[in-house]
Amino acid sequence: MKVKWYEFSSPQALARDLANKVSGELAKALSARNKALLAISGGTTPRLFLEELSSTPIHWERTAVTLADERFVPPSSERSNARLALRHFFKNRASDAEFVPLYHSGSNIDEAAERASKTIAALPLPLDVLVLGMGNDGHTASLFPDAENIGELLATLDGPPVQPVVSEAAQEPRLTLSMPVLCAARAIFLHIEGDDKRAVLEQALAKKSNLPIRAVIERAGVPVHVYWAPKG
Numbered sequence: 001m002k003v004k005w006y007e008f009s010s011p012q013a014l015a016r017d018l019a020n021k022v023s024g025e026l027a028k029a030l031s032a033r034n035k036a037l038l039a040i041s042g043g044t045t046p047r048l049f050l051e052e053l054s055s056t057p058i059h060w061e062r063t064a065v066t067l068a069d070e071r072f073v074p075p076s077s078e079r080s081n082a083r084l085a086l087r088h089f090f091k092n093r094a095s096d097a098e099f100v101p102l103y104h105s106g107s108n109i110d111e112a113a114e115r116a117s118k119t120i121a122a123l124p125l126p127l128d129v130l131v132l133g134m135g136n137d138g139h140t141a142s143l144f145p146d147a148e149n150i151g152e153l154l155a156t157l158d159g160p161p162v163q164p165v166v167s168e169a170a171q172e173p174r175l176t177l178s179m180p181v182l183c184a185a186r187a188i189f190l191h192i193e194g195d196d197k198r199a200v201l202e203q204a205l206a207k208k209s210n211l212p213i214r215a216v217i218e219r220a221g222v223p224v225h226v227y228w229a230p231k232g
């Protein structure tokens with residue numbers, strides 16, 4: 001499988017190294033093009049990394065930052081990935097970056113996905129850098145193993161860049177970047193912490209599994225850099 005492992009002794013050490021790698025990739029993109037595109041993940045793991053990244057010295061004013069996935073909740077909700085990004089990333093030097101949210105109010109998740117797709121389609125894709133997370137069930141972005149449409153989500157080769165997801169495990173409906181958008185990123189990092197997630201990922205990589213994380217790694221156009229540390 002196309003993965004490169006990087007292990008750290010603590011979440012702090014991981015966060016510093018990952019922030020430097022991601023800002024290095026963005027700096028390369030910014031020297032080749034006028035604008036760089038970054039997609040970050042939500043959940044609980046990325047806080048320290050986002051804090052570190054926010055202080056790195058690149059041309060954030062020429063960088064657009066979106067999310068790999070979002071929960072169908074407004075930014076005022078504790079569960080919002082946008083809220084996490086606004087609190088932990090869009091500050092320090094990165095306060096100059098442009099935020100491209102996935103959340104749009106709408107009467108249902110399909111309508112919200114259509115609106116988010118228009119926003120993402122207007123960006124100069126592909127993503128320069130994608131930083132994924134992973135849940136203990138092997139989901140990444142909001143590609144949940146138990147999603148009603150998971151077969152279609154993983155197999156799709158084109159279509160709208162943002163897809164709606166309904167899954168019991170996810171709690172609320174979700175918006176996720178599509179497989180083609182995720183897998184076309186020029187650089188892909190997977191940030192996981194703790195022995196449980198390590199075991200899930202190792203299993204997904206070792207044997208033929210249907211887990212979404214494996215599907216993304218298999219289809220990605222570049223090797224996935226796995227950043228792991230024990231839980232803090």
Ligand SMILES: O=C1O[C@H](COP(=O)(O)O)[C@@H](O)[C@H](O)[C@H]1O
Pocket residue numbers: 041042043044045046068069070071081132133134135136140141142
């Ligand atoms: O629900 C989500 O879960 C994954 C993993 O989150 P974590 O809390 O276990 O770090 C995350 O990557 C994704 O963006 C988020 O929406």
